[in-house]
Amino acid sequence: xxxxxxxxxxxIPAATFLPPRSFADDLSQVTLRVATFRGADQTLLRTTGxxxxxxxxxxxxxxxxxxxxxxxDADAIDLxxxxxxxMVFAASSGARVAVAATLEGPTTNQAVLxxxxxxLKNFSDxxxxxxxxxxxxxxxxxxxxxxxxxxxxxxDITPVTLGMSEGLTALKSGSLDAWATYGYAIEILEADNxxxxxxxxxxxxxxxxxxxxxxxxxxxxxxxxxxxxxVNRLGKAxxxxxxxxxxxxxxxxxxxxxxxxxxxxxLNHMNRAYHTRPWKPSDIATASEVARTLGGAGALPPxxxxxxxxxxxxxxxxxx
Numbered sequence: 001x002x003x004x005x006x007x008x009x010x011x012i013p014a015a016t017f018l019p020p021r022s023f024a025d026d027l028s029q030v031t032l033r034v035a036t037f038r039g040a041d042q043t044l045l046r047t048t049g050x051x052x053x054x055x056x057x058x059x060x061x062x063x064x065x066x067x068x069x070x071x072x073d074a075d076a077i078d079l080x081x082x083x084x085x086x087m088v089f090a091a092s093s094g095a096r097v098a099v100a101a102t103l104e105g106p107t108t109n110q111a112v113l114x115x116x117x118x119x120l121k122n123f124s125d126x127x128x129x130x131x132x133x134x135x136x137x138x139x140x141x142x143x144x145x146x147x148x149x150x151x152x153x154x155x156d157i158t159p160v161t162l163g164m165s166e167g168l169t170a171l172k173s174g175s176l177d178a179w180a181t182y183g184y185a186i187e188i189l190e191a192d193n194x195x196x197x198x199x200x201x202x203x204x205x206x207x208x209x210x211x212x213x214x215x216x217x218x219x220x221x222x223x224x225x226x227x228x229x230x231v232n233r234l235g236k237a238x239x240x241x242x243x244x245x246x247x248x249x250x251x252x253x254x255x256x257x258x259x260x261x262x263x264x265x266x267l268n269h270m271n272r273a274y275h276t277r278p279w280k281p282s283d284i285a286t287a288s289e290v291a292r293t294l295g296g297a298g299a300l301p302p303x304x305x306x307x308x309x310x311x312x313x314x315x316x317x318x319x320x
Contacts, residue, residue, distance in 0.1 A: 027055040030226040034059050035068040035080030039256040044237040047251040053233075055226040063164065066136040069212060072097045078214040079227055083138045087210050088291040092304035098311040100213040101231050101318055102279045106270035107205040110138055110182040112146065113171060113195040120177065123199045124150045129177035132160045132167045139180035141290055142201035144297050154297060171195060187262045206286040207272060210279070218313045228317030235276030235319055242273040277320030279310055 034057055036042045042059045045051040062068050065082025066089065072080060073095040081103055090097045112131070114120050120129070123146055133139040147153055162170060168185055170176040172194050179195075189195035211231055217223045241248040249264035256263065287306050294300040 027222055027226050027229075030055040030220075030222045032057050032223075032226055032230060033076070033078045034230065035062050035071060035077045036060070037062060037081075039252040040081075041234060043251055043255050044241060044248075045233060047247070048237040048240050050233045050237050053226075053230070055222075055229075057230070064134070064137060065209075069095060069097050072212055072214050075214065075216055078217060078223070079211065079230060081209050081211050083209050084206065084287045084290045085138055085141050085294070086136055087212070087309065088287055088294060088300060088304060088306060089136050090212075091306050091309045092291070092300045096215055097309065098213050098215040098218070098313075099210045099279060099309050100227065100311055100314045101211040102277055102283050103209040103211055103234075104272065104275045104277065105207050105209050106272050106274075107202045107207045108200070108269055108271040109186060109266065110142060110180075110201040110205060111186060111197045112143065112178050112180045112199045112201075113186065113189060114178045114198045115171065115174065116193050116196050118177070118196075120198060124152070126178055126198075127152065127156050128158070130158045130160055130175070131178045131180065132162045132170055132176045133180040134164060134167065135161045138182060138201070138205060140299070141293060142204045143180040144293050145204045146199055146201070148293075184256060184258045184262065184266055187266045188258065191262055202271060208283055208286055210283075211276070213311065213314070215311065218311065224313055225317065228314045231276055231314065232317075232319045238274040238276065275320060276318070278315040278318045284310060 032055060034041060036059050038061055060077060062071070062080070065080075065086035068077060068080035068082055069086045069090040071077035073090065087099060112123065120126065131143065133143050144154070147156065160170070160176065164181070164185065167176070167179050167181055168189070171179045171189070178198060186197070190197075213227060245264060245267045248267055249260050253260040253263045284307055291300060291304055291306060295302045
């Protein structure tokens with residue numbers, strides 16, 4: 001029996017011709033477990049109204065990129081940002097983490113501080129002195145680079161590994177001669193006349209931060225789509241707030257417990273804007289320099305395979 005075209009079409013279920021479900025419908029069953037720093041992702045997305053996700057987001061607060069990398073490796077977190085340093089440590093240890101995007105940022109907020117009344121005038125004056133830093137962070141890297149620039153090594157100082165709050169207390173109490181640190185701590189210590197910058201890391205660091213992703217979920221198309229959407233929203237939030245620093249400061253100050261004028265000063269002194277984009281081969285090259293420096297100091301095995309950590313899974317979906 002030969003069916004007419006009209007009869008053939010009538011025999012096909014009507015649902016076949018309905019438009020496909022929207023991304024919002026598809027993503028409604030996706031949950032992203034996202035790591036954030038205090039005053040970072042969650043605050044920025046809420047402030048800009050970009051937290052109307054078509055998927056579920058569960059935020060967890062961390063105080064270091066190294067801990068975020070460990071959480072992704074343990075399948076406890078899906079997305080989170082860190083500098084090059086936690087990434088090279090993760091790569092060298094064979095951790096189950098991947099880099100899906102790059103967050104470019106400033107380098108002006110990292111430095112070696114000394115007490116305001118310290119007699120130390122030059123970095124080379126640190127020979128034999130107690131110098132604090134935060135392990136597995138940019139401070140470990142730029143301290144090594146500064147030492148090398150002055151023909152010194154860790155053997156020429158007394159290195160002390162401390163967390164952020166411990167380092168802040170130690171410098172103010174006088175139990176450290178110098179402290180390699182970053183972020184609002186610099187603004188706070190300068191503002192209350194407790195410390196001054198001995199040497200800045202502005203020209204040492206690349207300003208590359210990486211957005212890590214849980215490789216165990218990359219086989220899920222919905223997860224990849226939601227993750228790319230999240231990164232794009234974060235990039236848009238940074239773009240809006242880069243253009244309105246007072247608004248940014250008002251939003252962040254209560255969360256980080258830093259006076260709004262100091263937050264605004266911190267933001268106004270950034271030497272480059274935050275910007276999300278797909279990662280590039282040159283990002284691997286700058287991370288490789290970090291790995292060589294840390295490896296030369298015995299902090300890493302030689303020649304970790306950094307390229308294997310970078311995934312193109314989101315690249316075609318990302319703005320920037």
